[in-house]
Amino acid sequence: MKGENVAANAPAALPVVTAEDLGRELKRWLRHGENRRLKVAALAKRLEMSQSTLYAYLAGTTLPATEVLDDLLRELGVPTDVQRRLATARDALHRDRRRTKESVEPTPVSVPRELPADPSGFSGREAEIEALDRAFSAYDDHSSPVGISVIAGIAGVGKTALAVRWARRLSNRFPDGCLYLDLLGFSPGEPRDPAEALARFLRALGAGDDVPDDLDERASRFRSRAAGKRLLVVLDNALDVEQVRPLLPASPESFVVVTSRSDLPGLRVHPGAHLVSLGPLAPEDGMRLLTAQLPDGPVGLAGSTGSARTLVDRCGGLPLALRIVAAQAQLGAGALDELAADLTSGAGLDLFDVGDPATSVRGVFSWSERRLPAAADAAFRLLGVPPVQQLDLYAATALLGTGVDSARGELDELVRAHLMRRLDGVRFSMHDLLREHARERAEAELPEVERDAAMVRLVRYWIDAGGQVMDILHPPYGPAADPGDTAALPPVRSTADAHAWVDAEWENLLAAVAYTELRGWHELTIGLAQVVRRHVDQAGRYLDAVVVLGAALRAGHATGDRVAEASAHRDLGVAYLRLGRHDDAVEQYRKALEICHTEGDVNGEAGTLNNLGNFYERLGRYDDAIEQYTLALPLARTLDHRSGEATVLGNLAVCNSRLGHYDQALALSQEALELFWNAGDGGGSARTLGNIGEIQRASGAHGEALLTLDEALTAARDVGALGIETEILNTLGETHLERGSAADALASHQAALTVAGEIADRYEQARALEGSGHVRERMGERHLSRALWQEALTIYSSLGLPEAGRVRALLDHADGTARLTSLA
Template sequence: MLEFRVLGPVEVRIDGRLVDAGPPRQRGVLAALAVDAGRPVQMDTLIDRVWGDSPPQRARHTLQVHLSRLRRVLEPPEGGAGRDADATGSGAGRDAAGGEARLVRRSGGYLLDVDPDRVDLLRFRGLLDQARDRQQPAMRQATLLRQALDLWQGVPLADLPGDWAARVREACHQQRRDALVDWAAAELRRGNPAAVLAPLAEAVAEYPLAEPVVAVLMRALSALGRDAEALDRYAAVRTRLADQLGADPGAELRAAYQAALRGGPATDRRGEPERQGQHGPQGRHQPVPAQLPLDIPGFLGRDEELDRLDAVLRAGAARPTAVTVCVLSGTAGVGKTTLAVHWAHRVRDRFPDGQLYVNLRGFDPTGTAVSSGDAVRAFLAALGVAPHRVPDDPSARTALYRSLLAGRRVLVVLDNARDAEQVRPLLPGSPDCLVLVTSRNQLTSLVAGEGAHPVRLDLLTDDDARGLLAARIGADRAAAEPAAVREIVAACARLPLALAILAARAATNPRLPLRVLAAELRDARGGLDAWHGGDRATDLRAVFSRSEHALSPAAARLFRLLGLYAGPDIGLPAAASLAGVSSARVRPLLAELTDAHLLDEHEPRRYTFHDLLRAFAAELGDTDVPGPDRESAVRRLLDHYLHTGHAAAMLLHPHADPLPLAAPEPGVTPEELGDREQALAWFAAEQRTLLAAVDRAGDAGLDTHVWQLVSTNATYVDRGGRWQEWLPVQEAALAAARRSADPAGEARTRRLLGLGQARLRRHDEARAQYQHALALFGDLGDHAGQAHTHLSISWSYGRQGRHADGLGHAEAALAAYRSAGNKAGQADALNAIGWRYAQLGDHEQSLTYCRQALDLHQATGHRQGEAATLDSLGYAHHHLGQYEQAADCYRRALELFRQAGDRMHEAELLVHLGDTHAAAGDVDAAARQWRAAVGILDDLDDPDADVVRAKLDGLGRH
């Protein structure tokens, strides 16, 4: 018999004999398929599971090689494995496996076609599902659970590295703990407490903070009359909880303690755990987010589904060690979000520590789904975490999110999820939380892997559909034309979205007979093909068309043009440029679309579609807008983002070389940004939109727009540390610049790509790009471009501690800047030379160059450059023992950074100033500066605050 084992090392066995499944990566591929045996796994998901964030360059090819080898293991050619297979001992296994398991190609992925009972993890979960039937006798439950526990052979996926394997291990261990507790409880119910003592004692040693395990062990000890031992167990775990978590025992453990005190039976796992307060373990106040969208007034129906959601909430109390997850699934427009938000409002008092909500946009037609990393980042912000304190590593970010929710009762609503992989990083670890997911997919792997509760949302009943329509248009009006109401409900297929749109038209036209609407629906044909309900009389395109036809001509034109746009949302000024009108003229058109429920103003002056409406608008844009008009509209929109982005970039870096932009299309009105803060806010709001704009420009063959859009975003990306996300976009920009045969654009793009690679410490790749850029700038005679590139190379060498190499390029940058007559660049280069000399220990030379840099910065009015140079001067003076001069430079730089509102650099300067005071022997002055720095760093939640505290502690010891 064939067996796949993952509850231990990954193995394939035939009749108990081990079959060679290949090297670790190949076994990783097998495990990635086996845990979802019987269900297709997408190629991208397989790659992520096997290699995580570091796939090889030809990951798909390598994966295909592993799959081919696995197929030979599982499906040998006819005629047997041959002499070599017999010699290795694996041939018999291959022959036996041939008829029991197959690797099957599915659209975009692969499926391991095998009986789930042949995979130990799936058999384990199947036995748990059978045992959950509370109607079964305790003996039967205990037997099933014991069989499940006996399948374990050690640490799951023990020989596999990576985040995915770690997540699976974590989930498996949680399920094993739950199964062990359930098995012990079943044995206690059948009067067999002695049988559970040894396994539970081992489990307590393995999981010393798992309260349900300790609680059931205490109950077993009490059942045997060993109450004193039970009380000792309680005292030990209470001490561990206090010391390690700063927490008190939960309700179930306290119940077992009370039972041991009085010598009576304790309550079982079904008691509801007591929640913690709104303060963390150290007593620090934690924000209470309340992110639920508005509930729908007059919500009707869905009683059965609401009861099922209530049952999920109650079931969570019976699983005090596992977070409760519910998946609400159904077709688009069926009302998943409406129901989820309504139910969340009904039960939010059960979650006093907060409610988190995110629209994951998993089925956005543009493919611009919200990444798990961005969603976790947003949740951390809602929980009070400062942006710079959010880890860059996705795993660390998720770990921080789960730590903040530990012990808190929070409701998490994940709306419009694409798949289980998008959801998993957003699941808390706290059993006091509940997660409600909505999706068009059933997310069966989430049900199988995380024990999620599936709730399917179907079409409305006839009564509920008629009730919804009556509530929107008025009960009297609906009662006056019951036949028309029935026909409208049938034509809308009892789909809430279709009903709501049609009801909006009826409500805004109170004199229009309902029978006229019914006749229009009956006569209309051709609805949205992708959303056809199976009945030719129910056509969503007809529903949307009727609302669209009721618009004014200008609003209808804007609706069609919005369908040409691929971004996740659009701001009012961008919509104006898309339409080629002023903001004043587009504002009432947007209001008309929102009033007609054809557009949603999800943030002030920012608009988005429901995805069905987006598909409808896109079809109209393709069919009803003439080709030249479509091309002009797309170019206007791209010009809007390009010219506004360029203006924003120049505000962030006034001394940068401007791009040689072509004049914008007629009708484009770039946004007016007054200062650096507005520029930063614009870039922050438009990041996902700019990514979509780059893609749209590529699709339209506008290569110059591609590389220039990416270039305008470079300064913001660099200051925000977003190179990991934007580096592939930079590579696409380089390809576009090369296609456009624009050597200046290619040179600039290569330099920016090199900057991103250097930021990510890929210095060899970066310098290769820099060398290409230098050659191109040289061919063009662009001295400033060469200078910028030399300065970038110098900085890259400095990042590696190669200051002598960096010095040569800083000097070359200075010469090129002088040839270009670029005073601001000369100042930057002089400061870079001075800093390199300081790092090489020649502080006198450092002073010479930095003083020249300071004069030029002051002459050009480059305040940030002046402050940075003063910092360099202070460093050189300090290391020459000239503490008074150093302190003076640091104070002047400090004032400039304060004027700029740059608190991070202000804190750094305070630390430097304190260092100088300490070196000069003025420990009181040093302490004042360091304390001020700690105050700022604490306010910014910067970990360097502890480094400065260590300096203060050092003063105290001396």
């Protein structure tokens, strides 16, 4: 009879996948088991443990030992079958912890941990968490062949919060890492291309620049990288099945969570994903979320429970709307009552009672904005116009057409209202729904001329601020450009400041180029391209260069700006050369020279001849390269461009060194270095020092070479010239090996391989692989050297470079040696 009472009162069996879940089960049996009247203090005394220790077990912060759990379950009066289940779950948790520790601790390799922070004020969702737990348990014990869950629901319902909350609970069960990416499926801009997403995942998994161009190849490479790994992958804000499918690892060890406004039925049919439909919060959970967001918590209700329930009801149970409501309740007597009255009268009532949750969200936004001061409300509308994810304070100042202090005040007002989010001290972002709503309001309420004027101000700011930054990173040949009429520029003083600005604004600059081209603002497109082009080569952003320079080329052609057109052709040639598209590179140089001759553009002609020399140099045609450099040098001297002249001299030095003319090469390099120093060109100085180190190495002066190369490496890192850094690191590796230090050589080549991967410099990647192969051969690890050379050969061959023949000969020799060894 006693057992029947326990069965009647016992909680339903729930999956136990974390220590927190085990604690939850213990608390339930404490309330419903045979000994449910036993107090915690008495139970702790029976078990001869402290109350704090027992509370730690009940909270799930500490995992009890096996024998302790057995004693605890017996004292709670838990039935025998449940005892076995919980003991088994406890042992599984312990094994997972030990396996994670053993797999992670011995290897210092970094694993991706990309999950966002746990959402604050999270409430409810127990059923959905249990559904995810069941899907995970089925995957974990191999009773289900598919480890994919789709969280689907309307906008603003909290899909991301649920995915992140659940994923962070389980993250310790995935020792090989957690990948997270917002797919931007329902954002104002374009959804994220699966190819771009795969590139990010491959790099996160250590692929470096080993990222093929083809989508299917990237997907295959990702599946190979993920094979055998226990990964958690969260794909947030997915548009459709086609966007998601390429991003699914085929490994049965990995688990995937997808969030979307669509149910993604295709994934449920194949491969059979588990669907978790997420609806609005229950009223009780909505109340808890609202209360948690009030500054004083439950005290903030202050007798206004009825009004709070009205707010929860009118917000439709959408977490985003509830957070906005809470932000508007700036405490004060009767604040919630006033808000509830506003929401249940006039237009607010009409907007919130239409039965469409998406429209209800828009209604909350509209009501929230009406409570803003006029200046902040106007700012909100304009902030929805730019096609970007975030802005800094100075960009917002330009967009709004105000002073910095005014813009800061308006942004702070919007942050307090939860209409914007502060990312750091000066950067701000807006939730995608809010940004879409702001854009709709701007288009409906502001004349097009006003919206255009705001965007022109913003683009001109990016041009002026970008020019200031580029003058620090890549000093111009002549005097720095006049910043124009921009009211406020960011306080960029050092190269570190400049790099931080570029990294933060790069995506904005690319988006601005696309926007200005779409609007036919050709002069602004050209201006932006002139900023971006100064950074793409040294930073290795060659794919971005093709896009930006293509837009600049079309803008130059449309406006009849032949100088801008020639500049775009010339820089496109550089990008194509770096990407191994040699025919395209030569065609661009030919067109640039043709325009320069026609227009009498001596500066452009000198630059194009120099770039054409780079092309021949890369192909090993040093005499042809010297011919082009020799033609470019007097033109550069005529223009009195010190950095331009130094660049040509340095290139002449490299070719002479490759031909064995070391004394001449050294003299040319020293002349170039002095010009770069006088011009304050840090990148040029770093590259020239690297060239001098290479000449010293080639002539046998290894000690001097190492000193020079160390100086060059420091100079390159000072200006963030990653492309130059890879060249120097590879030369260091070659020098160390020739001097007899295989370990130092390997470290240098591996560092070069890492940096080359970051900037997609396939040539320097191949050079690093080839150099690493020589080191492994010196160490007697011929199986590794052959594999490295094979990788290098693949890249050299794809780039159409003569180095492919050299590496092929190394492989042939290695194969011949292996055959002779086997015969012996």
